[in-house]
Amino acid sequence: MSIDKNQVKKVAKLSRISLDDSKLESLSKDLDSILNFVEQLNKLDTKKTEPLTSIVDKTLEPRSDKINDGKIKDQILKNSPDKNEEFFIVPKVIE
Amino acid sequence: MSDLNKKSLSEIVNLIKTKKISSLEITNHFIKNIEKGKKLNSFITTCFEESVKNAKNFDSKKNFDGLLSGVPLAVKDLFCTKNVKTTAGSKILENFIPTYESTVTNNLWSEGAILLGKLNCDEFAMGSSNETSYFGKTINPVGKDLVPGGSSGGSASALAANLTPATIGTDTGGSIRQPASFTGTVGLKPTYGLCSRWGIVAFASSLDQAGPMTKNVEDCALLLEAMSGYDQKDSTSINKKKENYSKNLSENIKGLKIGIPKEYRVENMPKEIDNLWKKGIDILKKSGAQIVDIVLPHTKYALPTYYIVAPAEASSNLARYDGVKYGYRSKKGKNLIEMYENTRGEGFGDEVKRRILIGTYVLSSGYYDAYYLKAQKVRKLIKNDFDECFKNVDAILTPSTPSSAFRIGEKTNDPISMYLNDIFTVPINLAGIPAISIPAGQDDQGHPLGLQLISKALDEQKILNIAFAMEKNIAFKQSLNRWWE
Numbered sequence: 083m084s085i086d087k088n089q090v091k092k093v094a095k096l097s098r099i100s101l102d103d104s105k106l107e108s109l110s111k112d113l114d115s116i117l118n119f120v121e122q123l124n125k126l127d128t129k130k131t132e133p134l135t136s137i138v139d140k141t142l143e144p145r146s147d148k149i150n151d152g153k154i155k156d157q158i159l160k161n162s163p164d165k166n167e168e169f170f171i172v173p174k175v176i177e
Numbered sequence: 178m179s180d181l182n183k184k185s186l187s188e189i190v191n192l193i194k195t196k197k198i199s200s201l202e203i204t205n206h207f208i209k210n211i212e213k214g215k216k217l218n219s220f221i222t223t224c225f226e227e228s229v230k231n232a233k234n235f236d237s238k239k240n241f242d243g244l245l246s247g248v249p250l251a252v253k254d255l256f257c258t259k260n261v262k263t264t265a266g267s268k269i270l271e272n273f274i275p276t277y278e279s280t281v282t283n284n285l286w287s288e289g290a291i292l293l294g295k296l297n298c299d300e301f302a303m304g305s306s307n308e309t310s311y312f313g314k315t316i317n318p319v320g321k322d323l324v325p326g327g328s329s330g331g332s333a334s335a336l337a338a339n340l341t342p343a344t345i346g347t348d349t350g351g352s353i354r355q356p357a358s359f360t361g362t363v364g365l366k367p368t369y370g371l372c373s374r375w376g377i378v379a380f381a382s383s384l385d386q387a388g389p390m391t392k393n394v395e396d397c398a399l400l401l402e403a404m405s406g407y408d409q410k411d412s413t414s415i416n417k418k419k420e421n422y423s424k425n426l427s428e429n430i431k432g433l434k435i436g437i438p439k440e441y442r443v444e445n446m447p448k449e450i451d452n453l454w455k456k457g458i459d460i461l462k463k464s465g466a467q468i469v470d471i472v473l474p475h476t477k478y479a480l481p482t483y484y485i486v487a488p489a490e491a492s493s494n495l496a497r498y499d500g501v502k503y504g505y506r507s508k509k510g511k512n513l514i515e516m517y518e519n520t521r522g523e524g525f526g527d528e529v530k531r532r533i534l535i536g537t538y539v540l541s542s543g544y545y546d547a548y549y550l551k552a553q554k555v556r557k558l559i560k561n562d563f564d565e566c567f568k569n570v571d572a573i574l575t576p577s578t579p580s581s582a583f584r585i586g587e588k589t590n591d592p593i594s595m596y597l598n599d600i601f602t603v604p605i606n607l608a609g610i611p612a613i614s615i616p617a618g619q620d621d622q623g624h625p626l627g628l629q630l631i632s633k634a635l636d637e638q639k640i641l642n643i644a645f646a647m648e649k650n651i652a653f654k655q656s657l658n659r660w661w662e
Contacts, residue, residue: 109531123551
């Protein structure tokens, strides 16, 4: 498998990253070489191998269903690049 | 006290506890060093006013109960620090001031330590040379034209140059051990789950671990003890009793079995790395350890596995940078989607974009099984290799890196050649086990080289002890002429 410029554009769209057309050529080359590199894995037969799903041998611990913080609206809004007293502000989404 | 630069973290703690020096004096000493060390570009943010205030506060109360009583420390800029800017080396977090403290740094302050500032790193910890930071590259104190390694490059540089008596970094594929090796310092990546990930800017959540970077093994044990521990806020945190690594440090390693994996003798490995490895083996034999040949057959598949798993997790983790809740927002874009795209296009650097795109690609419909699922299966095989070996050996000895520190700009044009740097460190993260890198010698240009000791999960005390015994025998010395001052 290899990746071409159109596919890179598509993946960039999925990733919500705007790309400069001038960089598309070199970026496609980089991504293609990385994908070629990782494709070595196809040499291995893994039909009988279970995938590793967690590196820590533990089950999630339940906790009581209680609010342990809250009332921190100001802290949450503090770092937003655009906000008012109550909300994050974003560009208009409904016409 | 003129020889403060020669003091280790443990010695400084003792000086403070025996009232031979005040926290303020030692804090001012490191502030002076940091101000004289600007050429290294190892700091992104300093907070001297706060540091001095905290030191004075410590001196007036003098509580010597903590493991790190009154000691000033700088930390990697990946740890969220309350009210102190935290950037992760990225433009997208250029003005981010956390309203909370990471668990690991909080543990340090609870033990009496004081924050000096935040250390440079590769953007979102993605890199092996500290050249991807938005805030500029960091220089290795070992040589003006050398990288300090990465991603904890600022941490390694500041430590080697004595701008901080010890520091902490994070290690996703070698980001503590490789820079430690490049700068002649000690770095340990703990067992996955030993140190809480809460409040650390996430890169690849199944691989990320915080760990200590220090001048010697004793300091490493002390700092690991201070920073580790169970945390309810991290669902993968291991719930177990805290260990006394520093108190239990012992150089008696008689009878321990140390494995030597033949797969780590890679093609084109420089002769001096091979010799270093042999030297390490000889020292272990002399100390009464038994050397055993072992096999880790899937070693060569570790890097390709890593470059699927890590970008996949990164692409998910970094989805949160959308210009809405915090961080940089682009002024361009007619609608919400365009605002997202421009924010991320302008806010992320090239390497971060590469990894998000690779991650998105391998997780996308139609490719998931071929890449991501395949990688998770190979990851299992790699972990099984280690599990099998640790039935017969106590620890494994390998080189830390396939070369000494390379030159600035040498590998920036070829991502794969940069990735190959982590060939000896990446398998350990995939298996979730601990490993320590200790300085073990120099190449013919006088650049430091490291050896790595690996153990099974939660056996940190064992590799610390072996490292402690080896350190005595190696007697590594590094004299830097402080050219940056």
